[in-house]
Amino acid sequence: MNAIVAVCQDWGIGYQGQLLIHNKADMHSFVEHTTGGTVIMGRTTLEGFPGKRPLKNRRNIVLTRSPDYAVEGAEVVHSVDEALAAVAGDDPDHVWVIGGESVYRQLLPHCERAIVTKNDCLRPADAFFPNLDEDAGWHVASVEPGGQTKTGISFSFVTYERN
Ligand SMILES: NC(=O)c1ccc[n+]([C@@H]2O[C@H](COP(=O)([O-])OP(=O)(O)OC[C@H]3O[C@@H](n4cnc5c(N)ncnc54)[C@H](OP(=O)(O)O)[C@@H]3O)[C@@H](O)[C@H]2O)c1
Secondary structure (H helix, E strand, O other): OEEEEEEOOOOEEEEOOEEOOOOHHHHHHHHHHHOOOEEEEEHHHHHHOHHHOOOOOOEEEEEOOOOOOOOOOOEEEOOHHHHHHHOOOOOHHHEEEOOOHHHHHHHHHHOOEEEEEEEOOOOOOOEEOOOHHHOOOEEEEEEEEEEEOOOOOEEEEEEEEEO
């Protein structure tokens, strides 16, 4: 299983339910990696998507503790164990944890790889991804320069792998 995330310098990932940076190349990379696979997300992340709708061309799994929550085009699960059971038959290379903070923190221990878009800037944030640079359990496997966003923010694609 993989995590995929976009962070700022302090590993901030979101503020008031929204992403911190608009980065088209990052969106393309996200679509390229996840299309055809399974994405697992928290209810808050789903509701931050346009129209609060699941992602096209992917199997969507949404975590919520609400017993009656339902959303067209997604499977709803109510615990981490239920989420893990739901993807047990999938190819782990094509299962993607896509956030937000609470879901990353709970599912990262089950991930072998994290694809991190690192935006070279700081923004006010209330949601963070665990800092993998300070985690002895992970190492950088590759770094690919991404270029600059429309507003001039440099970014790179960093792949971390579990040791
Ligand atoms: N930069 C990035 O790459 C990226 C990616 C994704 C999200 N984000 C950002 O992250 C922020 C959202 O993060 P978040 O932590 O607030 O929300 P979240 O993880 O998206 O969703 C939290 C919700 O998921 C459900 N949930 C979590 N753990 C569960 C469990 N063990 N069992 C059942 N349900 C569970 C609960 O839903 P209920 O309340 O319905 O019970 C919980 O309130 C937003 O700002 C978003 O933009 C950033």
